[in-house]
Amino acid sequence: MRVKEVAERLGVTADTVRFYTRIRLLNPNTNPHNQYKEYSHADVERLKFVVAARSLGFTVEDISTIIAKAEDHQSPCPTVRQIIEKRLEETERQFQDLIALRARMSAAIAQWEDTPDRVPNGHMICHMIESFAGGFSDDTEK
């Protein structure tokens, strides 16, 4: 199979499969005539694993580590448990950041509904953004 077929079969783009191949997460045979990659059943199996792991928040580097361990006949499970715990924490942080951001955006939009447009003068760029309560005072405005 060539890249597009394998990509479609797993619901990812051909570019994604090419990327995984580039970083040697997949190692298909290369046709020496045109450099086209030929993906075997085993390659598809591995890609399936990568897609599943990605969907659980593992980075491609995490996945490389995991696969390396497995190929070394060691159980990757402890590593997997450790990593996902860390990734979940990161996700939680991002989540909180995103909630805060969304709240600020919504508040700004709400506040600006009753604010007229204004042409900037020398000491202001957009009064809406500048007046939005964030408290970014420079504390040295004399």
Add this chain to the structure above:
Amino acid sequence: MRVKEVAERLGVTADTVRFYTRIRLLNPNTNPHNQYKEYSHADVERLKFVVAARSLGFTVEDISTIIAKAEDHQSPCPTVRQIIEKRLEETERQFQDLIALRARMSAAIAQWEDTPDRVPNGHMICHMIESFAGGFSDDTEK
């Protein structure tokens, strides 16, 4: 003022200020002797604006656009309203994606609590990841 002072005053890193300077979002004078940048009061004011806009989810490119309009003596307000609406939609999408990801991760961790570690064989890398219900069936496993 030099980069560090201005950065501290606004609660960002010196690298951030340098980055904004590099992309000409800030345009401090340069000491021709040592290339050190000298930030004026006006530069600090502009940085204050950039920081405020960033905290509302505007990209640096958005901010460039907004500033350009203001410097052209046009009101940037309609642009600002348009952009933040779009950015809020994106944030909302990210938010939903993140909720789904977090749910998958938590579910996986919960499921794996009762799963023993296992050493991989030729047809498996990590059974925990592989067996986690995501339904990534290749549909051609004959």
Add this chain to the structure above:
DNA sequence: ATTGACCTATGTCTAAGACATAGGTGTAGC
């Protein structure tokens, strides 16, 4: 003048692909 702590500008790197492009494939028509 010399040290040494701190600071600076510049270049490079990051994640995970998307995008652009030059060239290859394969089928249809002649």
Add this chain to the structure above:
DNA sequence: GCTACACCTATGTCTTAGACATAGGTCAAT
């Protein structure tokens, strides 16, 4: 066989918003 032409491929470059590394500059104390 040859030519179109639609589609596919590998490769190189680009993306975000800074972080990091490093060679060199500053400045106060010696």
